[in-house]
Amino acid sequence: MIWRSAGEYRRGMHNPLLIASRVWCSTLAIMAMLSGCRSPEKPATASSTGIEEAFDEPELDADGDGFSVSEDCDDTDASVSPNGIEVCDGIDNDCDGVIDPDTAAGVRTWFIDADGDGYGNPAATFEACEPGESGVENALDCDDGDAATSPDGDEVCDGIDNDCDSLIDGEDDSVDPSSGALFYSDFDGDGYGDPEAPEFACERRAGLVDDATDCNDADPDIHPDAIEICDDLDNDCDGLTDDEDDNIDLSTVRAFYPDVDGDGYGVPTGAIQGCSLPTGYSAEATDCDDDNIAINPGATEVCDDLNVDEDCDGAIDDADPSVDPASGILFYVDGDGDGFGDRTDAGTVWCADPADGSVVDNTDCDDAAADINPDATEVCDLSDIDEDCDGTADDADTSVDPSGFSNWYTDSDSDGFGDRDVRPTAQCDAPSGAVLDRTDCDDGDSSINPDAIEICDDLDNDCDDLIDDDDDSLDATTATTWFEDGDSDGYGAAGTALELCAAPTGYVADDTDCDDEDADINPGEIEVCDDLDTDEDCSGTADDLDSGVDASTFTDWSPDTDSDGYGDATATLTAQCDAPTGSVDNAADCDDGEFDINPDATEACDSIDNDCDTLVDDDDPSLDPTTATEWAPDTDGDGFGDDASVVRACTSPSGYTDVLGDCDDGEFDINPDAQEVCDADDTDEDCDGLIDDADDSVDASTGSGSWYVDSDGDGYGDETASAELLCDTPTSGYVVDNTDCDDKDAEVNPGATEVCDLADNDCDPSTTADGTAYWVPDSGTPSDVTSTLGGSSAVSVTWSDDGALYLCAGVWSLNATVDGAILDVVGVGGSSAVTVNGRGGRLLDVENGADLSLNGFTLKNGYTSSTGAAVRVRGSSLVGDDLEITDHSAGDHGGALFVSNSAVELSNTIIDDNYSAGDGGGLYATGSSTVVLDTCTLEDNSASDGGAANINDASTLTMDNSTLTDNYASAYGGALRCQDGTSVSITSSDFSLNSSIDGGAVELFGSCTGTVESSTFSNNYASDDGGAIWAENTLDITGSTFTDNTASGQGGSVWSDDLLTVDTSSFTDGYSGDDGGAIRSKSTLTVSSSVFHSNQAADRGGAIDASEATTVSASTFTDNYADDAAAIDSNASLVINNSTFDSNSVGDKGGVLRLNYGASDSCEINGGSFTNNTARDGGVVYADFGSSSSILEVDSAVFTNNTAWSNGDTVRYKYGSSSNYTFTGTQSFTCQSSAGCY
Template sequence: MTARPLFTAFVFAVAAAGCGGDSVEGKADLGGVGTTVTTTTADLDGDGDGYPASEDCDDTDASVSPEGVEVCDGIDNDCDGEIDPPSALDAQTFFTDADGDGFGDAASPFDACEPGPEGAENDLDCNDGDALISPDALEVCDEVDNDCDGLVDDADDSLDRTTGGVYYADEDGDGYGDPDNEAFFCEAAMGFVEDNTDCNDDFDTAYPGTNEICDDLDNDCDGLIDDEDDEVDLSTQRSFYPDLDGDGFGVPDDAIEGCSLPSGYSTEATDCNDEDSAINPDATEVCDELDVDEDCDLLSDDDDPSVDATTATAYYADADTDSFGDRSDPGTLYCDDPGDGSVTNADDCDDGASSVNPDATEVCDEGDVDEDCSGTADDADAGVDPSTRTDWYTDGDSDGFGDRSGTATSLCNQPSGTVADNTDCDDGAVAVNPDADEVCDDLDNDCDDLVDDDDDSLDATTATAWYADGDSDGYGHLSDSVTACDAPGDYVADNTDCNDGNASVNPGETEVCDDADTDEDCSGSADDSDAGVDSSTFTDWYPDSDTDTYGDATASATAQCDAPSGSVDNALDCDDSESAINPDATEICDSVDNDCDTDIDDDDASLDTTTTTAWAPDSDTDGYGDDDGVVELCAAPSGYTSTLGDCDDSDGDINPDAQEVCDAADTDEDCDGLVDDADDSVDLSTTAGLFYPDSDGDGYGDDGATAELYCDSPGSEYVTDNTDCDDDDEKVNPGEVEVCNEVDDDCDASTSSAGMAYWMPDSGAAVDYTSTLAVGTSGSPAVVSWGTDGTLNLCQGTWYVDATVAGATLTINGIDGSGAVVLDGDFSNRMLDIESGSNVTLSGLTFSSGSTSGDGGAVRVEDAELQGSDLVFDSNASDGYGGGLFALASTVDLADCVFEDNESEAGGGLLMEDSSDLTVERCRFTDNVSEFGGGLNIYDGSTMTLSDGTFSGNEAGSYGGGIRCFAGTSISVSDTSFTGEFAGEDGGAVELVSCGSTFTNVTVTSSTAGDSGGAFWTSSDITLDNVSVDGAVAEAGGAVYLSYGAGDVAEVSGGDYSNNEADYGGVFYTYLTSSSAYLLVDTTTFSGNVANVTASGVRYFDGSSYAAYTLASPTSFTCRGFSGCY
């Protein structure tokens, strides 16, 4: 039977009660509605579930019947004889727990209402056959996963280590463990051993039983190092030689054997003079009067081929023994005079003549000899002896006589066109000179200052006979004559005048008509009576019928001297019957020849133009005439019009009625005086062009500008191109070359330029520098030197370079940042050497794998300035100072930089020397290693200001794990953290020797010193303002060690010193040897500090007495030399 919900079964039972059968009275309240039901049954159904008692296994419970649903309730709900079977509606899944440990086996699930004694609600047992193995068990060393977490023994962090053995770290792998570094393991872990007798677990050459050797280590762990140990292996010792002059080279006498170099000794025995530090094998041989062998090679001065040539003197041959050497001799360098007659100058221009040398005087000579060796001779030499010159005069007419009026030219050599004479009175006439004859020619021919008739030496055969000409008509009278070169006043050569009182009467005159009837030609008759009268003087006489004073032009003339009656002397009247027509009349437009000039109207040039009309040529027949061709005429010429205004009469499309359009020739089509863009009426819909602004003048228009219509370019600031992606920069356009500068130079929508390098000079265009640097490869860097100012832009890539900046102002930019631009030394070379006078700015660069046997594994700076940002110095090394960076007498400013995994003798990350100045902001120093100053070293008068820095994992073999400052320097450090720094001897984080310092807002965590000062070791004034030190460890002075003399003061203000540890002085060890040496502590907190031997707070020592102090928190106190702490 299908089971139904309990509610349905109940309703069914009530309904059945109303069907037939025996009657039993009764009432049932169904839902409180007051309904009365009468039921009748033959077999009692006590619970009303529809099943009589004979079929119902519990007729008192309506939820129990053959159709009931089995649930976990301890009842047989479905009357099948089973109570709470596995198939119960709310049965659960349980897991077999065979070992009874409360944890079931996931491989043995079962369904039930209750788990029973051999079941569990979970499946977490990993071994159900062993009650000792379960998630509640404790993991122990037995090679079994006891706690069922999938991890066995040492692999399980919850292991009970007490069930394993004690092992000791063997970090150097020498088989001997560090007693201070123990751990419990089931089985010895990698790097751990059972032995705990290693005294130095950093070096595999130090452990009990081995031989003590010279290496600055206690090899045999007997507490003695090198020369301190009588059992040191003598074969590892070296010989040291006395070096009295301190030049680094000793002499072989009195050598001693040892491990460490004693003061006053050297490892070299090659000094040839140990009393002079300037004399040793490294010295340079120089010329000197004493012939000293400076470089100890047994040769001196001229005998030593390595002598410094700059100290030698050049000698030159002097063949003529005039004390001046041959100029052509290249010279020979000697320290001493070679004794062969040579001299120390090369000034002689002719070493074969002793009279020729720089001391001689230049004189005029025919050979043009350069006596004084000035490079010029005679006139070319300003120093020539003037007394040997000659005065020369111009001879312009080449007659052998010079111009006496000219100025003499004093020279050695005769100039062209001159002579030594100056007696020519006319140097422009070859026939005039002192040797010529005086003749009649108005010249002083013989230069005696007398001319023609004034000169008694005149040649009379050249004179003339002259006659008196009283009327000055050029004709003389025969009765009066003289002989001379020139005619005396009023005398002429003619003698034929008939009237010497009238200048117009003489034989040379022509008889002419005149009113006085004069005989002008001296013929004896006059006018019409003289047959020789000049007919050209006759007058033509014409009849004048209309008496208008103009004769008839058609009549014949009568020619004579005097006028016939009724005649006039002209024939100009073209109409002698009309007095208004004559030559004096005005020509007008009337088709008549008014002025008798045979021209009518327009043909007459004298036409009265007030009677004419203006006509203009219309060559292009467009109805408009050319104003420039206007004529005033009576009648219109062919092709002319009276309508004016055509500005181009050769083109019918150009006239005042035409439309102005754009054209290449800038034509004024509508003749309004305005062309193309200047004319507001221009039709721009025709041939106008699109123009775009070109603000930067590079020939490319703004790609974001709106085009403007013009006929012609509106100016140089507009172009027809619109492809310029940056119109404010003339170096950005499609015609440019893409350079390494994060700018889309060529407007191709890309700034990608990986592997490119560009040199940007201070003026001029960029230069592709890629090929210059790309030649550098691993092991073979590109060797470059920059001596001029500029900027080098490097794009993404690795560049193998060996570069020098030689006195230039230079910027090197890694355009894509330090993560993408790498300068790589391939462990074979330094990448950058910045020489004296340079000023360099670096940004966005990584310096990696640089190496040098000198100073500065990656970068070396000397007497220069360096600014840097976004720089990484990674894995660089130097045998000298400054694994990453070395600066000597320089100024260095760094920001946002990283020094990581660099190594050197001093200053693992960087070192500043010789009064250098360093500023560092937001820089990180990580895992750098050196003997002195693992992170950085400030040395020899240098200063440093450092802020927002991070130091972690840096290591110094001896002093200053993070920072070492030494010798007359000062530093300031603020807002900086030190974590995990280590120093083999003093100053786990910082060591300060002769170095005043201030530390503000600084934290030091887990730093370690092998000897003193787990965080700080100082022998100089120090201020610790709000400095916190946590977990620092040392033998003496867990946090701070002070080694103070007179006047030294340490001031500690605020901050927290916690969990620091030392054998002596858990926080401070104060070694104060003067009453003016102080430690001043103000309002500082202390907690959890430990002293393994004595003084968890302060260990006081003044050289003779000790004291130990614990510290309350917070507290203020003072420690003073010879006074203790109070």
């Protein structure tokens, strides 16, 4: 039997329809066995071969898809079988028991609808044939966790996009307005809404408010919280306007005055207050007679006998410029006092004679001349003046006085001169054709008169009875010019002219003779050659320049090209009078191209016939021997000749050379070009007179080697010296080594041991020896003191010898006394590397005239129950640099340093974290000591007085470029205190975050004086007075800055009880809990070129509170605040020059100044500007004058936009009168409120 596998049957290799049923069963059993399955019909029986021996009938494949009914899940559909392709159709196409899996052909992408609202999440997808319960085909849900949120949702005010259109709340036009809040339009932005403009909105946007109480939403000044004022408006929205409203702001009401006569003008008495004018009242209180309706400020002033002031302006009749002119009399000016008024004067109306010289007549025709008026006599005058004012003058006036007539003479020829032969006519003015003169000798010829010029014409032209040459006034231009002919050759000489009418003897009219002393020289002569280049024919040219020269007088000339005075023997000659340029009168030069070759030259060695004698060089006996060469014999052929056998010649003799200097002409290797070498015979090879080592040019390589100077004899040569190469070995002072870094000190060389002394002992690059200490006395032997000072407990040492202690990097322990010694203690490596620890005791006690210098280390952990835990200096001096003095504590004065009767100077030093139970946490100075601190830092120190430093008992402190910060005094002077005759000078230093009771940073107590320059004080605090500085004596502050200082008492920055001077400084954000936000001055104060900004006082003087005389110049005060006097509270005389006050404000009186004056005090304001200042009373000045002798004087100041909401935008007068106030110069005022300027 042939066995077939189940696979073979599936492939159609055997047709089960042709086999009997038993064979089919067998086949099926075998298939089940081979496929690892059991027959479900009956148990298999194993044979000896392990193969089931059962024989059953095979199953049918009804749909012909190759799978039997038992394999095929739908044997009626050939497309369904284990080999079928699963597609989305609700059928298990591949018979795997799964219908339409997500791998089926034709699956779609579905979106999860987690909240079941019918809209899918675009971010959550799955692939399937059908969506199932959780899927939808759209991706429109914007929140799939909330079924109320979907494209079908209703947009409401909740901060969510409910309808998924990407618009939220008010952004979405479809939002349900009922879900929002009700707001009202606030169009005018005053915070109150218009009840007529409601609007629902999700949230309040700009322009909407919750309130609906605004009665006028177009005016921000009208709302329920506004103050009712007189303006015919309901300002506070209570339905009442102006006088109807009991809440009216009384500062806006007006006074109305009784008007009995009904003329519209009232009187001051009986005034009432209100907004609107009531019947029987007037807004004016200017009526001077309320019983007469014709008398009031609106009436016209007229002249009357009773002198009534009809217009109530205080001026009557003529005293009133507005008087009605029709009611008066016209008076005219009588300028010349002749009793007649000026006819050109329009006249002035007066009620009464003004008694000023004016008259009622106006007939004077010239009111500037008293002798001209209608009563005057007409007289002759040149100006034709009408003296009697009758309209005619002089000859036209029949009343003219004839005594003034003149005699006039006929001038027939009109030349201005009258005929001397006729009778005159007498009258004022000249008759036609007449003149006053009678000097014309010919009145028929206008060219003849006394003013005419005499000319050559045989007439007396000028009427002086002289004619032509006889008249000295003759016009010479009309005469003939005659010239002297001195040599009588008929030709006159120019320059000898005479201007005459007739010719004098010896003169001719010709002036062409060029030599009037030689009769042979004149224009009629012939030109000839002559040495003087005489112009014989007076043609203006001579000799060769004259074309008419006689050629027979020429000379022959030869060119001299080389200008040696000899002409070219080969050139063509030129015939003329004078030598042509570059020519001579000989032809003897044999080479006219060479200046040095000619008959006068000297023969020289140059292969040329220099002297033109046809002989050259050595052939010419006249050869100049100095031009020959020195030749010497060169026997050894080395190119150098023997100086002893020199000859001179142009050409070298045989065996000679012109190079001299051979000192051995028998030895080829000896000559000036040879190299000097070291040799045992001491030969001078290079002939320079020097031998071997004596010759700097010797070849040292031929000698004994390189040698170096050893100046200190320690066996090591100077590293800075150059090597010396010598022929001979030196006997001393030289070595072959060059490693000595200090060849002046035998103790310093590479073989020495390095010690801590700031010197490089062993000549390696390092000068330190960490962990070592070294004592170097000025006299004696240095010693290593490492073991002495390096222990864990401090050693007690007394230095009475002068010297230096060097401490290298490490920690050293010391309790030392410096007794009268001059001592330097040096930290090698600086204060960050070297520490000296007091181990609970005082580190240094300096006394008995000692002079101590400390440099480059930290001093710490000192303690004493008395004074100066770090250093105590008494009767001595101390200088320190690069130090840190820290963590010291003293039971008495001077937590770190105590200085008495001594001088201390510290630079680049830090004094920090020290404490004194007495005074001066960091430093205490007394007994006329001097202390200088330069570039020092004093920080976190504390004491009773002077947290960082206390200067006492006639001592002085000079501080420059230093910092004092975070220091604390439980009593006075948070950083610094001085007292008892001391003085303090502070320059370019910074004080910050210091605190105490008085003088948060500095206190100048008693007789201590101080100067502060270019320094900064910030964030200092005093629980009483003087946030930064408290001064009881004189204090000068220059170029300094005060910022954010605070005093709970007076003087936010400075409190002063004596003379205080402030220049070019600034005070900003100072605060006083009492008076003087920046400065509280109780004595004389001078401020110049300074700035006060944003200072504040709880009571008076936001910037300055001054008790005594104060002067402020060229300074600026801005944004200061106080209850009274935002800028300056003045209690004595005050002078302000050219200063600026802007935007200062108070809660009560004096937006800038409060003047609280008694007797004889004054305030002078000279120039400057006052702008935008604000107060209740006195927007700029509140003047509280208790005496008539107190005054306010203002000259040329500018007041702009200042405001007082009660009285006086500029000045509020209190307890004074207008006589106390003077305004002069050019003022400028701008008043802002109804309070008025004054």
